[in-house]
Amino acid sequence: MRSLRRSAESLHRPDRPDVFVLDGREWDLLDGVFAPPFSASTGVAMELLAAEQHAAAGAGKQGTRGKQGRQGRRRSLLEIGCGTGVIAVTAALTGHDRVVASDISPQAARNTALNAARHGVSDRVRTLCGDLFAPLAELGGDERFDTVYWHSNFVKAPEHYVYGSMHERAYVDAGYAAHRRYLAGAHDHLAPGGRVLLHFSDRGDVLGLRRTARECGRGLRVLRSRRVREGQETVEHMLLEVTAARAALRPAA
Numbered sequence: 001m002r003s004l005r006r007s008a009e010s011l012h013r014p015d016r017p018d019v020f021v022l023d024g025r026e027w028d029l030l031d032g033v034f035a036p037p038f039s040a041s042t043g044v045a046m047e048l049l050a051a052e053q054h055a056a057a058g059a060g061k062q063g064t065r066g067k068q069g070r071q072g073r074r075r076s077l078l079e080i081g082c083g084t085g086v087i088a089v090t091a092a093l094t095g096h097d098r099v100v101a102s103d104i105s106p107q108a109a110r111n112t113a114l115n116a117a118r119h120g121v122s123d124r125v126r127t128l129c130g131d132l133f134a135p136l137a138e139l140g141g142d143e144r145f146d147t148v149y150w151h152s153n154f155v156k157a158p159e160h161y162v163y164g165s166m167h168e169r170a171y172v173d174a175g176y177a178a179h180r181r182y183l184a185g186a187h188d189h190l191a192p193g194g195r196v197l198l199h200f201s202d203r204g205d206v207l208g209l210r211r212t213a214r215e216c217g218r219g220l221r222v223l224r225s226r227r228v229r230e231g232q233e234t235v236e237h238m239l240l241e242v243t244a245a246r247a248a249l250r251p252a253a
């Protein structure tokens with residue numbers, strides 16, 4: 001599978017840096033953690049999420065006090081699969097007063113804590129380690145967030161695939177088992193009016209994801225998308241909203 005080759009290459013490349021620059025800031029990169037410099041996806045994920053949150057904040061300002069009327073309110077984010085922490089830390093630097101960032105990889109959780117300290121936001125970025133929502137139990141389990149987000153390991157591996165390393169979990173999800181649990185469970189962690197988001201790409205099985213969402217009683221809506229040249233391929237990245245009710249996988253507007 002090409003994604004597993006990409007995973008192995010990214011782990012062992014001789015030019016793998018200890019520090020990289022993304023979005024105008026420097027970031028630490030620890031061994032064994034998903035490396036944003038070797039994949040366009042983190043940069044695109046940040047861009048699509050920022051654009052969406054900017055638009056939502058604008059709608060909140062114009063709107064009255066309804067569901068979207070969050071005028072003047074600070075925001076909270078739960079990021080699943082935080083990797084180096086660039087998305088979580090950037091959120092804390094740009095208007096979120098509470099960020100919980102979690103990853104199944106202990107080294108990724110450490111990397112996020114390191115980058116939160118590097119950028120002076122350790123007071124509002126809490127890092128956790130474990131499978132999806134399980135580590136939230138450490139916080140009492142009843143914390144709710146305005147946004148629940150995952151830039152996922154969107155390539156589907158066979159259901160019984162045995163991972164060769166923790167790093168492979170940044171690239172592939174065996175049988176979409178973790179995606180199924182994310183789709184089914186993320187809404188339990190939402191504050192009123194909050195949204196569940198998923199960064200995905202057409203390297204993944206879009207139809208399979210839609211089918212899984214339907215089986216979980218969820219809908220998927222494409223909020224934003226961007227086509228990006230990656231090596232010889234053009235990859236379509238998309239920011240999806242996971243809705244509580246079923247809806248067709250189609251552009252928002």
Ligand SMILES: C[S@@+](CC[C@H](N)C(=O)[O-])C[C@H]1O[C@@H](n2cnc3c(N)ncnc32)[C@H](O)[C@@H]1O
Nearest residue numbers: 042081082083103104131132151152169170178
């Ligand atoms: C594509 S990487 C994204 C990393 C980072 N957010 C970024 O944008 O650079 C996906 C991340 O999800 C994590 N992950 C995979 N399965 C997970 C699970 N079941 N629970 C929590 N994190 C998981 C991986 O370890 C990896 O760090």
